[in-house]
Amino acid sequence: MRIGVLGAGQLGRMLALAGYPLANTFVFYDLSGHPSVGLGEIIIDRDGEHLADFLSRVDRVTYEFEHLPVEVAEIIARTVPVHPTPRSLQVCQNREAEKTLFGDLGIPTPEWRMAESAAELQRVAEELGCPVVAKSNTEGYDGKGQAVLQSPEQAAEAWAAIGHKRVMVEKFVDFRREVSIIAVRGEDGELAIYPMAENVHHQGILRYSIAPAPELDPEIRSSAEGYIRTVMNELGYVGVMALELFETDTGLVANEMAPRVHNSGHWTMEGAATSQFENHIRAITGQPLGDVSARGVSCMVNIIGEHGDLRRVLELPYTHLHLYDKAERPGRKLGHINVLADDYQELVWRVRNCAEFLPGAPVLSCSLNRRSGQNRPQG
Numbered sequence: 001m002r003i004g005v006l007g008a009g010q011l012g013r014m015l016a017l018a019g020y021p022l023a024n025t026f027v028f029y030d031l032s033g034h035p036s037v038g039l040g041e042i043i044i045d046r047d048g049e050h051l052a053d054f055l056s057r058v059d060r061v062t063y064e065f066e067h068l069p070v071e072v073a074e075i076i077a078r079t080v081p082v083h084p085t086p087r088s089l090q091v092c093q094n095r096e097a098e099k100t101l102f103g104d105l106g107i108p109t110p111e112w113r114m115a116e117s118a119a120e121l122q123r124v125a126e127e128l129g130c131p132v133v134a135k136s137n138t139e140g141y142d143g144k145g146q147a148v149l150q151s152p153e154q155a156a157e158a159w160a161a162i163g164h165k166r167v168m169v170e171k172f173v174d175f176r177r178e179v180s181i182i183a184v185r186g187e188d189g190e191l192a193i194y195p196m197a198e199n200v201h202h203q204g205i206l207r208y209s210i211a212p213a214p215e216l217d218p219e220i221r222s223s224a225e226g227y228i229r230t231v232m233n234e235l236g237y238v239g240v241m242a243l244e245l246f247e248t249d250t251g252l253v254a255n256e257m258a259p260r261v262h263n264s265g266h267w268t269m270e271g272a273a274t275s276q277f278e279n280h281i282r283a284i285t286g287q288p289l290g291d292v293s294a295r296g297v298s299c300m301v302n303i304i305g306e307h308g309d310l311r312r313v314l315e316l317p318y319t320h321l322h323l324y325d326k327a328e329r330p331g332r333k334l335g336h337i338n339v340l341a342d343d344y345q346e347l348v349w350r351v352r353n354c355a356e357f358l359p360g361a362p363v364l365s366c367s368l369n370r371r372s373g374q375n376r377p378q379g
């Protein structure tokens with residue numbers, strides 16, 4: 001099949017790398033003017049003049065990026081099947097729509113309110129009780145467009161820093177750890193759910209994902225599976241979806257979902273029988289889904305900002321390096337390394353060895369080596 005991908009970054013690149021062995025071809029549609037996909041055919045269309053050309057070249061359309069106009073997806077859906085549905089895109093790119101849907105489906109979220117001015121932000125912060133997290137309602141990613149308020153008096157400063165007209169204000173969740181669940185749903189409604197991952201963020205950016213998440217209570221896992229199944233069925237979803245959650249002393253709280261393959265699922269490339277990328281391609285092309293079980297234990301280590309000494313990383317026998325062919329820039333995702341092991345103790349040791357060669361990589365601090373660590377607001 002000829003697959004059209006909206007967006008042209010590293011996720012599109014990894015979708016194509018998984019899709020070529022199944023005899024698919026790829027055309028990328030880029031609205032940013034800065035595609036980094038580095039393979040397949042790329043149509044750069046900053047003014048929206050080449051959509052018809054793009055559509056004439058593809059049999060199916062999917063996304064690797066959710067911050068694009070829903071209207072574009074809706075126009076496309078009139079000509080070519082689009083997976084996931086434009087409604088999924090619309091819900092995932094708007095925090096208010098997303099949290100409202102979670103609430104309607106009985107999925108717990110942090111307590112939240114909307115604010116449309118600095119004064120309203122202050123009032124809402126008083127009402128919810130600080131600390132609170134204020135987030136732009138749209139266009140947020142990697143912790144961008146967010147501020148933590150330790151007191152309502154910080155509202156004016158936070159409002160100015162976020163710089164958006166509409167902001168979601170959430171009660172700060174004192175979580176034990178962050179986890180995510182990734183699932184794939186086929187055109188016939190068949191659903192397969194990967195083992196959950198424990199995710200470690202640093203300065204708002206994902207740094208490590210450990211899968212399967214260590215010492216996961218089976219009840220927690222079954223709640224998360226129920227949540228993602230409910231959302232995917234409700235949206236008539238086809239393809240891979242990720243749901244990010246906070247694990248607290250009283251259970252799970254949903255943070256956000258992504259209508260696409262996700263960074264916290266990159267471990268599946270070598271750590272699962274079928275990667276999230278291949279399963280997404282299988283789902284959107286109407287093929288049977290692949291086995292989602294884990295092979296041993298893995299940790300995905302993101303390469304952020306600088307490449308570091310990758311020759312040394314490649315010398316380690318237990319690493320799998322994936323580079324996105326991007327130039328170095330602070331905070332930019334340049335690649336990732338999947339580290340595999342037979343047990344968690346060995347995994348932690350291997351990840352530490354590997355991170356030695358990545359400048360600025362934070363020390364791995366996760367449930368495996370931190371007993372009392374809880375999330376604390378950081379200003």
Ligand code: AMP
Nearest residue numbers: 110133142143170171172173201204256
């Ligand atoms: P988001 O863009 O919503 O995924 O937020 C980025 C990161 O900020 C999350 O991965 C958490 O580490 C942190 N965060 C977001 N919302 C909250 C919250 N309500 N309470 C505590 N931490 C949060």
